[in-house]
Amino acid sequence: MDYLINEGYPAAAQKFATEANIQPAVDVDVIRQRVDIRNCIHTGDVEGAIERINDLDPNILDYDPPLHFTLLRLQFIELVRPILALDKPDTALFRPALVFARTHLAPRAPTQKSFLDELQSTMSLLVFPSEKLAPQLKALLDPDLRAQVARSVNEAILYSRGDKKQARIRSLVKLRAWAEIQAREQKKNLPAHLGLGLDEMTDPDVMVA
């Protein structure tokens, strides 16, 4: 339940609540807003995402310049992405992206060292031909970056409302994995594989234990 709310599955959360017969202390509206923002980021509409975040609470970006910078950089990447995909991009097409970089990214670059580095690597996207990109530059164009940004935005919103940043189940799973590693390092007597108990058909002895 906690997971569903935190990760933004309002419908599933409501169904779960009805099935388990618990009173959902869920504010569907709030979840939906977060889902909207996440969807915006996933579809590449970063500007829309930023506007929605500001609608929710302008403090989030005011207080967190790194997050704001990351979002703006993503917006820049989204601007150049379609152009890079072209076969023989015309340099004039880059103009709007460059204007964006000058007005939004460049002023922030000197405020933190990491901003400057990130800006430089991002700008080099324009320099190299898209098929010969170094791996770390390729990563910038990877959809994974969107997911990563979406996750940190989600966490920031949750925190601004005083919630935990991550679903409790995540830390439980982490704790379990950590405990398993610790136990193995200390050569405790453990079976070679410890299932989570979700797929008990294949793992009968865990059930017994």
Next chain:
Amino acid sequence: MPALTDVRHAASAEAQVAALRRLKNELVGQGKRKETLVCDGGIDVVVDILSSSEDDDARLQATLIIATIANGGPAFVTPLLAANAPQVLLDSLAHDTPSKRVTASLQALRNIAAAWRASQQSPQQEIHTRLDLFTRHSIEVFHDLLRQSPPCSARMQHLRLITDLITLSVISDTKKAALSQSPLFEILTALLVSHTVISGLVTWQAEGVQLPPPPQASSVSHIISAICTIVEGSAYRTHRFFLSSTVRALFIGQSWNNTDERHLFSARQGFANTGEPLLPVLHIPAYGTTTYHYGSRAFPAMAALQSKHAKRGNSHYVTFDENLAPGGDMDHANAVCSWLLLLARSAAGHGRLVALRLLALVNNSVDAMDSSDAIVGGHRTEYTQKNRERKKQIAVLGVPLAAKMVQIANESKMAEGSSSAQHADDVLVKEQACDVLALLIRDFDELQIAAVDAGAIKHVCPLLKKTFDPVPLAKPMWSARTAGTGKPADLPLTRQLGSRGLPSEILHAMRCRQSALQALAALAEKEDIHRKAIVEAGVVPCIFDALKPFPSDYAETLAKNRGQVVGPKDGNTTAVLLAACRAAKTMSRSVSLLRTSLIDAGIAKPVFQLLHHTDPEVQLAATDVCINLLLEFSPMREDLIAEGVVKTLADHARRSEPALRVSSLWALKHLVSSSPKEIKVKTIEELGTGWLVGVIRGEHLQQRGHGEVAGGGVSVAGLSTPNAAGEQVDLLNPSSTGMDVDDPDDDQGYDEEEEVVNDDEDGEVMYDELSSTHYQASQLRSTIQQAPSAFNSKRYLSSVREIEQNPSLRARQDDVAVQEQALDFIRNLLNGEDCAGMFDYLLQHIGSAKIFELLTEKLVRVIDAGSSTSARPVYGPSALIISTVNILTHIANALPRHKQLLIAQKPLLQAWLPHFSHPDRKVRVACVWAINSLTWIDDDSDRRDARARAQELRSCGIETAVRQLIGDGDLDVKERAKTAVRQFEQL
């Protein structure tokens, strides 16, 4: 700005909303654009929309814009306040406002409060504007918000924002007092109780008391922090917190069998109400078996004997109400402390710190009331035992926790990579850990030792040193245009940016520095070993550097070259100066340090400069340091006199603030002790004899119209307790060091050992905060007709308030303290080689008739027997009597003709006589010393006169009184009396 123009000229409501939204998106995270907006008059536009627009969406967007502008920092406070933004936002919190806009408005208010708070610490005085968010009306609105709205995530957010508002914007005592009386305070307390119940720490058994639904766990630290803000600075308000009905119901609701099971929550049982103890169980031996035990509950009559040893001296005259347990309901106070400990242990980071802070506040306030009723009764032993249990528990469980927090603060790296949430928490811990530790251990030597055992010095000192590391300032955003500096001054205030104040990085360093210095001051308060350890840690130069204020144009200089690295020794905020003075004060209590590391560090010069600081609080703090630096064995004395300290202190003494007056006189008193005659004369000339006489007579008080002597009303309550006030001052009065003791020729040296209950071995505790000077409020209390059954928290609360806040009582206390210092000043003036010369000087300038009239005044009864409410004759505070009698001793020690002059004062001798049987042994000792001097035969030529003097003493009954003292219970009195009788017989 184009978006602003669009907002101004929007054709339709929709267009306006759209333009506002665009404006907002342009502003968020863009400090420069916010500045432009202000200069373009944007604040007026936005506030106008907020107050007059019909459209809900437009108002929401306007609110969000104000919120983001306020995030720009202190510079935006002036224009926002000038546009009356806070009031407009408060008005928009009305009932029918949609929840979303309420949240946004609270958010905006919170941001304004945060910016305002940062602006308060700027070295510039002119931008200290007032922010008044908690009016009678707005408190009601906030209360309604917390009470009515359904428990959903919006309500939780409102709760957090309102508590933050309290924490950030409430500074003044009057606001705190208003809040502590409000239902808002009650609901916060109830929420904390509700949280405790829902987490299963206590089973709720009180029927009929309705608790609000529990808050989110993450809001608890906000709630506690708001409660701390409200109660801080007043024992009365703290009592209001822990005696509130919900907190009482938390521990007392045993409805099924009506037994009091609150002892289960105590240290010995470890909060065992739900079965297993939730706190480690402590084994604390009962008092009964130790030497502290002076009486027995089986023999209540013995209580009279105990009182002699009670913390604040005697209480023979005091008639107290048996039904009122001394110090309030100790079981409850202990339960509350255990509860707060439990909350602290279950929280982490900043949440743990605020719980510890509240614990410290509760413990301190219980202790303050404890010492103000040094009333002893049959319950005393049990009561003392419970008191001791609580302190032991805090020493074992609370202080190490606080020390651990200091360690965490010291070791935390504040990695840039960590998330902003974690970072914010780290910053708060770093800034407040030392402060909480200081608050917890201040005034309790036992807790100070516990803190040092837990490694506090080891962690505080590096923390202090680190605050002097150079601070790299965040670089501003790059912009193609350089900011236009010349702004026309004729713009309305809403279009002008205020001062930027100090950058947040420097403020952070300052807060850390202040809190580390507070911790040092508390650690060095009592134990010389601690002071030495602090010196060895090498932080004395840091204290020296922390005594330097910022130049007044500092913020501007910084603003001009932002992006630079700021030097560590540029200066300090006022709060740091105060803390540094406190640290210097406690450190200089050590004679050896005064002569070694403190002089090496050159502490005297900056302290002297701070005497002239514009802030009266800093002046007071610096004067307090001077008290210690001006002692006769202090190597800094000469330097300070050369700098002109005499004139400054005399000027301060003539000012109206009582605390500054007391401290200045105290410092001067030390200054004239055993100093050359020129300095003595210079000092008294600087003060003016007429003024001094006026102070001793309390004329200053009568001018202000407070408490007519022997009048009706409450001032009688203050007066009619014979030993009212002055007790605490007396406790730490350096009569053992600053006065007579080091003078080898003076045969009047006091025995040090019993002089001061709470003193160090080297007897150098010289001054303590006068904030808690104590009255015995017996008369006050006896007017309260106590129901004989149970503890009545309401009545107890009102007596706590009387003790703390009654203005005439306080004025009396202040006046007594000033008079005592003035009398002691004369005493020190007369002490030493040129005693006779100085007395001649006084005779010449004041006149003998006036001097003796003055002294007589201090000795005569204030209220005659039977004439007033009291059945017995009532005298002034014993501290004043002691000081007066000591002056008599010195006069008797001067030349034979002075002795003759003294013995000729018949009314004085008459007034003196009753004090030979004064309940306070210190008074009796002083009296006998004076007689010893009077009957002393200087040389053969004096023998005849001496006989005449003895004759005179006999005829007025003093000899008989002295002879009776041979059987005195107190050894010191007894031995002195023996000497006196022997001298009588030799004549």
